[in-house]
Amino acid sequence: MRTLVAYYSHTGNNRYLAKRLARDLKADIEPIRPRLNVFLFLLLSSWLHITFGIRKMEHDVGSYDRVILVGPIWMGNLITPLRSFVKKHGKNIKTLYFTTCCGGGDDEKNDKFGYTGVFRKVEQHAGKPCAGCEAFPIKLVVPEEKQDDDEAMMNARLTDETFKGPIVDRYIAFLSRIQNRS
Template sequence: MKKYLILYYSKTGNSKFIAEKLSKELGCDSKKIIPVIDSLAVLFLLSLMKTGIPTNISKKEIENYSEVIIVGPVWGGLLISPLRNTLKKCIRASKNIHFAVTCETKDEEKNNKYGYAKVLNKAKGLGAKFVQTTEAFSTSLVNVDNKAWSPKRSEKIKITEENFNAVLKSRLSDFAIKIKSFEEQQINFSGNKH
């Protein structure tokens, strides 16, 4: 059985970028989540209604891995439908889940109405005992050297190799360490039971 599978949903490319970096860091497979309907408006509406949407990810596929890492965006403080559906499939497969989001929210605003903390908490609530670790990768971190810079509402920041700075690299590395540490805790726990 393979150890990790990274499943990601991405519209702007930010979640894909983070998923690919994590895949390299953990030496594991990754796969894009493709919903049957990929219209932003429809997905946003389904997300508001807390409704999942069928995707290309199957429970059987998930069962080939020990743990699953889900990466996707935050839209308006919502746990979006493709991620909700994927979480539920991982739960049905009884897999440990590590959940990460990409977002525009600054860390100091994470608890606001549209902040990422709300989404991470929803994922933990839905995943219960299966969600082991969570993390957020904010596009606000790509410009930590220029704190005065603030994008216009219409500007969407993309995380790229050029702006993937030390802060984001450290956050990604720390998330990978948390994932690996969970595995070590499980091994130690299993070893102590005998």
């Protein structure tokens, strides 16, 4: 079973998640590189739904049995690097998964900025249902007493030190869903 993990990350959380998935699934991994990799432009273009596209992937995306797309959520949007990727490759991907380390937790998942809407957008742009979508809210690694502290939430990072507890349970469940499908 050949797997490609394709990811975009600005501050490293989704890079950490992507690398971990690639390691555990013995997958190839590649960052999605926007043509114009300027944060403010990407933020604005995600919001306005415009894009200058992404650079050609080094791996042949369509040749993989499954592709796991990984990246953040900004302002409730499927961000432009991810949107460009699914629009460009969605048709050729045999089995697509999407996962995100996002800011909003499970209690906000159906809100305007929550992850459920983004899962739907991935499927819309890919033109096919995902075999699985999962969110790893950063909240899962922030102690409960700090979860109301915006700064602590914004500065929280997935690392080998923080990746423990409930996030690991969710991660293992996601991995086994992927593996049991193969």
